[in-house]
Amino acid sequence: MKRLSIVFFILLQTACIRSNRTESKRVAIEDSMLLGSAAVFFKSLPAHAIADNDPEVDAKVMLGHFLFYDRRLSKSGTVSCNSCHRLDRFGMDNKRSADEDEGNSYGRNVPTVFNAALHNMFFWDGRATSLEEQPGKMVLNPDEISIPHLGFIVNRLRADTMYQRMFRSAFPADDIPVSYGNAKRAIAAFERTLLTPSRFDMYMDGDLQALDSEEKAGLLEFINTGCAGCHNGVALGGTSIQRFGIYTDYRTLAFSGVDDEGRMRFSGDSADRDRFKVPGLRNVQHTNPYFHNGGVASLDSSVKVMAKAELNRALTSSQITSIVSFLNALSGDIREEAKVDPFRQY
Ligand code: HEC
Ligand code: HEC
Numbered sequence: 001m002k003r004l005s006i007v008f009f010i011l012l013q014t015a016c017i018r019s020n021r022t023e024s025k026r027v028a029i030e031d032s033m034l035l036g037s038a039a040v041f042f043k044s045l046p047a048h049a050i051a052d053n054d055p056e057v058d059a060k061v062m063l064g065h066f067l068f069y070d071r072r073l074s075k076s077g078t079v080s081c082n083s084c085h086r087l088d089r090f091g092m093d094n095k096r097s098a099d100e101d102e103g104n105s106y107g108r109n110v111p112t113v114f115n116a117a118l119h120n121m122f123f124w125d126g127r128a129t130s131l132e133e134q135p136g137k138m139v140l141n142p143d144e145i146s147i148p149h150l151g152f153i154v155n156r157l158r159a160d161t162m163y164q165r166m167f168r169s170a171f172p173a174d175d176i177p178v179s180y181g182n183a184k185r186a187i188a189a190f191e192r193t194l195l196t197p198s199r200f201d202m203y204m205d206g207d208l209q210a211l212d213s214e215e216k217a218g219l220l221e222f223i224n225t226g227c228a229g230c231h232n233g234v235a236l237g238g239t240s241i242q243r244f245g246i247y248t249d250y251r252t253l254a255f256s257g258v259d260d261e262g263r264m265r266f267s268g269d270s271a272d273r274d275r276f277k278v279p280g281l282r283n284v285q286h287t288n289p290y291f292h293n294g295g296v297a298s299l300d301s302s303v304k305v306m307a308k309a310e311l312n313r314a315l316t317s318s319q320i321t322s323i324v325s326f327l328n329a330l331s332g333d334i335r336e337e338a339k340v341d342p343f344r345q346y
Contacts, residue, residue: 031208034220041228042236044204045115045195045332057189059170064190066166067183069341072156081187085113088339090286091194096294107258109294114334115282117192119238124292125263126241126277131188150180157183196283196332203329211329218326221319226311235280236330244276244292247312253305255295262292285328299324 067073068081085091091112108124122128157163158178167177170186202210211219222228231237241263244250251259263272276292289295290302303320307313315323 031216034216035203035206035208037223038204038219041223041232042200042204043234044201045118045197045234056170056172059166060186060189061193063163063166063170064186064188065338066163066342067187068190069343073153073183075152081113082341084110087113087194087334090114090283090334091116092287094288096289107260108292109289111279112283112287113191114194114196114332115235115280116238117188117194118233118235119277119280121239121241121277124276124279125266127263127266131191132184154178154180154183193335194338196334198282198330198332200330201332211326214322214325215329216326218322218324218329221322222326225307225313225315225319225323227306227323230278230310231281235282237278237280240278241272241275242278242310243274245274245309248309250274250291250305250309253309254291254293257295258293260292281327282330283332285331299327303327 068085068087071077071080071083073080084093086093091114092110095110097107097109111124116122117131120129122131122133157167163178167179167182167186171177171182174182199210199215222231228236230240230242233239244262245253261273263275264270284290285299288299289297290299291305296302296305300320303323304315307315
């Protein structure tokens with residue numbers, strides 16, 4: 001009897017192991033299928049977003065770091081890039097829109113500068129096509145009323161012996177290293193280092209355990225719902241212009257106070273009405289409030305708005321929770337040095 005029960009016990013164990021094996025095989029197959037589908041839409045971050053192989057890159061990045069935090073780049077001497085694109089706050093200011101008196105009459109929300117180097121168009125309407133081309137709002141921007149002419153800022157920089165030295169080592173081939181163009185090049189070089197690797201990247205690189213089962217379910221939901229049709233590539237956006245409100249006018253959904261017609265504003269083409277850049281979604285958990293007007297406070301609500309406006313779908317609250325848990329897994333680490341104001345060290 002005893003022997004029999006031992007045999008029975010062993011048989012039972014083997015059956016369990018077998019069914020566990022079948023179960024884990026099934027999970028493994030599902031896992032690799034999901035990664036396969038994800039690989040159709042997304043890519044992991046490169047180590048650096050620096051495209052050209054530039055030997056002076058380090059010197060440019062260091063100079064760009066100083067310029068990014070330098071308030072002397074604004075006429076009043078009170079605003080730096082970092083005032084709006086706070087690097088200790090995921091590259092924005094968490095305000096609804098940048099202050100109007102700071103030259104932002106469109107009431108547009110500050111987009112993050114983190115991972116922006118991976119985009120191929122800039123601003124909410126994609127009107128700039130390179131990081132170098134896009135001038136800062138009010139800072140370093142001759143179009144803004146507050147800066148009388150380009151030389152105004154450049155003269156300030158030329159007067160500083162630290163900058164003379166830094167521009168010379170960043171642009172050794174130039175006869176006149178301290179220039180407006182070079183200041184923009186250095187800031188862009190710094191911005192190219194502002195990448196935030198996340199668990200999602202580990203997952204895309206083949207570590208199937210880097211996302212938990214809820215996040216994986218969210219990833220599948222994100223793909224199946226159709227979000228990945230627009231939010232794709234390495235930044236999950238940043239590469240195309242789409243109408244905000246394909247099915248429903250965005251103004252009612254996104255609580256817009258200002259009537260912003262998006263790209264039409266600068267192209268003048270009525271076909272561009274309400275067309276905006278598809279923003280990247282890395283760190284979106286931290287970059288509230290949402291949309292070009294900062295009109296929606298929570299990520300849950302913005303997912304709901306998107307599904308309605310762009311896909312004509314009413315998501316259930318569990319679908320929303322699932323997608324949001326995936327979006328949260330896109331949050332990455334900010335390089336500590338970038339958060340440090342270099343002027344504080346002097
Ligand atoms: C007063 C706040 C403010 C300051 C200061 C400021 N910006 Fe911006 N920045 C914005 C706003 C608002 C936008 C979006 C404008 C739009 O879409 O029309 C923007 C857009 C950008 C973008 C495009 C991001 C994207 O994903 O499209 C980059 C890059 C950028 N700024 C970098 C800078 C740099 C570099 C400086 C300093 C030279 C700077 N900004 C200064 C508010 C500011
Ligand atoms: C047809 C293209 C398209 C589809 C499909 C789409 N989006 Fe968007 N998404 C956009 C555009 C364009 C914006 C910017 C709208 C604006 O603010 O003007 C945006 C903005 C967002 C934002 C706000 C980001 C920020 O920083 O303010 C989130 C979050 C978002 N989308 C998530 C989703 C989710 C989740 C889905 C699927 C349910 C989805 N999107 C489907 C085009 C799309």
